Amino acid sequence: MLISNKGIEETAKLAKLALSDKQLNALGDQLQEILEFAQVLGDLPLAHIQPMAGVYRENGNGTEDKARLSQAQVLALAPDSRQGMIRVPRVMDQC
Amino acid sequence: MLNTRRLSSRELTHYYLERSEKLQPKLNGYISITQEQALETAAQVDQLCSQGQELGTLAGIPGAIKDNISTQGVPTTCASRVLAEYIPPFDATVVKKLAHSPMLGKASLDEFAMGTGNLTSAFGPVRNPWDLERVPGGSSGGSAALVAAGCAPFSLGSDTGGSIRQPASYCGVTGLKPTYGRVSRNGLIAFASSLDQIGPFAWTIEDCALVLQAICGHDPGDATSAAVDVPDFTAYLHNDVSGLRIGLPQETFSNCPHPDTAKVVLRAAGELEKAGAELSWVSMPYEKEVMAAYILVATAEASSNLARFDGVNFGYRGAGENLEEMYTSSRRFGNEVSRRLVMGTFALSQKQCGECYELGQRARQLVDSHLGNIFQQVDVLLLPTAPSPAYKLDEGQDPLTAYYNDIYTIPANLAGLPAASLPCGESEGLPIGMQLMAPKFREDLLLRVGYTWQCCSDWHLRRPQEVE
Numbered sequence: 001m002l003i004s005n006k007g008i009e010e011t012a013k014l015a016k017l018a019l020s021d022k023q024l025n026a027l028g029d030q031l032q033e034i035l036e037f038a039q040v041l042g043d044l045p046l047a048h049i050q051p052m053a054g055v056y057r058e059n060g061n062g063t064e065d066k067a068r069l070s071q072a073q074v075l076a077l078a079p080d081s082r083q084g085m086i087r088v089p090r091v092m093d094q095c
Numbered sequence: 096m097l098n099t100r101r102l103s104s105r106e107l108t109h110y111y112l113e114r115s116e117k118l119q120p121k122l123n124g125y126i127s128i129t130q131e132q133a134l135e136t137a138a139q140v141d142q143l144c145s146q147g148q149e150l151g152t153l154a155g156i157p158g159a160i161k162d163n164i165s166t167q168g169v170p171t172t173c174a175s176r177v178l179a180e181y182i183p184p185f186d187a188t189v190v191k192k193l194a195h196s197p198m199l200g201k202a203s204l205d206e207f208a209m210g211t212g213n214l215t216s217a218f219g220p221v222r223n224p225w226d227l228e229r230v231p232g233g234s235s236g237g238s239a240a241l242v243a244a245g246c247a248p249f250s251l252g253s254d255t256g257g258s259i260r261q262p263a264s265y266c267g268v269t270g271l272k273p274t275y276g277r278v279s280r281n282g283l284i285a286f287a288s289s290l291d292q293i294g295p296f297a298w299t300i301e302d303c304a305l306v307l308q309a310i311c312g313h314d315p316g317d318a319t320s321a322a323v324d325v326p327d328f329t330a331y332l333h334n335d336v337s338g339l340r341i342g343l344p345q346e347t348f349s350n351c352p353h354p355d356t357a358k359v360v361l362r363a364a365g366e367l368e369k370a371g372a373e374l375s376w377v378s379m380p381y382e383k384e385v386m387a388a389y390i391l392v393a394t395a396e397a398s399s400n401l402a403r404f405d406g407v408n409f410g411y412r413g414a415g416e417n418l419e420e421m422y423t424s425s426r427r428f429g430n431e432v433s434r435r436l437v438m439g440t441f442a443l444s445q446k447q448c449g450e451c452y453e454l455g456q457r458a459r460q461l462v463d464s465h466l467g468n469i470f471q472q473v474d475v476l477l478l479p480t481a482p483s484p485a486y487k488l489d490e491g492q493d494p495l496t497a498y499y500n501d502i503y504t505i506p507a508n509l510a511g512l513p514a515a516s517l518p519c520g521e522s523e524g525l526p527i528g529m530q531l532m533a534p535k536f537r538e539d540l541l542l543r544v545g546y547t548w549q550c551c552s553d554w555h556l557r558r559p560q561e562v563e
């Protein structure tokens with residue numbers, strides 16, 4: 001068993017996904033099958049091969065750190081905002 | 096005809112809009128049709144042309160844009176409930192580059208570009224114009240179907256594991272995935288950042304070359320955009336493959352599960368040999384390993400990319416007494432996306448599988464090196480685009496089987512290589528595509544072989560009767 005039901009629940013929580021019991025059960029079988037399949041990589045001679053993060057990245061110079069959207073544009077996208085700030089439910093359980 | 100003013104952009108755009116509206120109930124190829132905006136752009140282009148302004152080759156030619164590419168002021172949903180109401184405040188770089196092409200609408204896709212059949216859109220599946228009971232392929236199923244049905248002369252799609260090429264094959268059109276970095280990803284809502292590329296669909300490789308020309312180029316706004324010169328792609332449209340070395344992957348043809356597919360693609364290779372190309376067998380043995388590497392890498396990157404959809408700054412916000420509840424109620428993805436996010440989070444999580452992602456990355460390097468070695472022996476690889484023609488909408492493939500639909504296209508994404516699918520035959524009335532793969536930044540070879548193929552065949556001229 002490469003991934004337990006508890007493992008899936010924990011992983012879903014990390015991914016901030018609320019899944020029903022039915023979804024979790026279905027996922028369990030599917031992920032088990034996928035992970036078993038992925039074990040083929042264990043047969044490859046990979047020990048001395050460098051991980052490839054991407055095809056390439058240009059010289060690493062970042063773009064200039066400047067705002068490309070106005071505050072008004074950003075706030076217009078926000079589901080809830082007030083006084084120039086984006087509003088969210090309370091972060092701490094008890095204040 | 097536009098250049099000689101025998102037809103105005105407005106007339107042309109009106110024609111495609113009418114056809115799009117007419118076929119939308121049958122195909123469901125669009126998520127939104129942008130009639131007003133398209134006609135406005137067309138009118139502007141006509142005006143500029145009448146004033147003698149020189150505009151780009153695609154000026155006035157309308158097209159459809161996959162709905163994971165940001166369009167200012169126009170909803171960009173990624174076919175997801177999470178972004179159903181999202182209206183980007185900016186245009187993707189490719190959209191800016193096509194500013195004079197009237198945008199017919201936003202083409203449907205699998206949710207967040209994850210899928211191989213365009214079945215997972217929150218707005219309903221897309222249907223294949225060749226057989227309305229079959230899938231158009233995915234994830235750029237809408238983009239492919241719209242061109243196939245004559246609703247758009249060209250469209251843009253995106254390709255992470257085959258999402259341009261596979262639907263091109265299923266829909267009997269030409270689709271091209273450029274070298275990673277050729278086309279800016281700025282404004283493309285990311286699925287897997289090291290794999291995604293935007294590319295064109297059209298009936299012909301020639302038209303694909305024209306669109307590619309328009310959308311290519313270094314973009315400082317995309318850190319992975321390649322600072323390489325953009326050649327004149329149309330200069331490579333020669334009917335000449337003399338001496339070109341074409342490699343046929345032995346294992347791919349031997350193991351292809353659909354006999355007609357292998358036969359048809361080999362026949363096409365034979366025609367190219369008659370035209371002067373040199374064929375040889377090469378070995379590409381890592382089929383399962385390629386798939387496994389892709390699953391680990393792509394889902395891990397998706398898990399990271401889709402973390403931003405948390406209901407805080409934009410997109411759908413669900414109810415919640417506290418932040419945690421708000422996060423989980425906001426992230427209402429479909430089953431396929433949820434599955435990949437759990438898989439990807441698992442691959443990245445230290446507790447569950449600390450080395451999963453790195454294992455995928457090492458396997459990726461192996462694939463890249465292997466392909467590099469192959470391209471010392473041959474100029475271009477030729478193989479089927481997909482293991483079979485389009486499957487039925489209600490076939491109900493399990494996840495692993497569905498991922499297998501991309502088995503032949505994934506290597507090009509892992510290595511960042513350019514690749515194209517061109518119609519090359521049919522099986523029981525369903526189109527079959529052949530895939531050409533070339534070394535990095537050698538789109539010229541794809542265009543040369545593709546053009547030669549389309550000079551000596553007529554598969555790209557056939558039209559689906561279902562939507563006539």
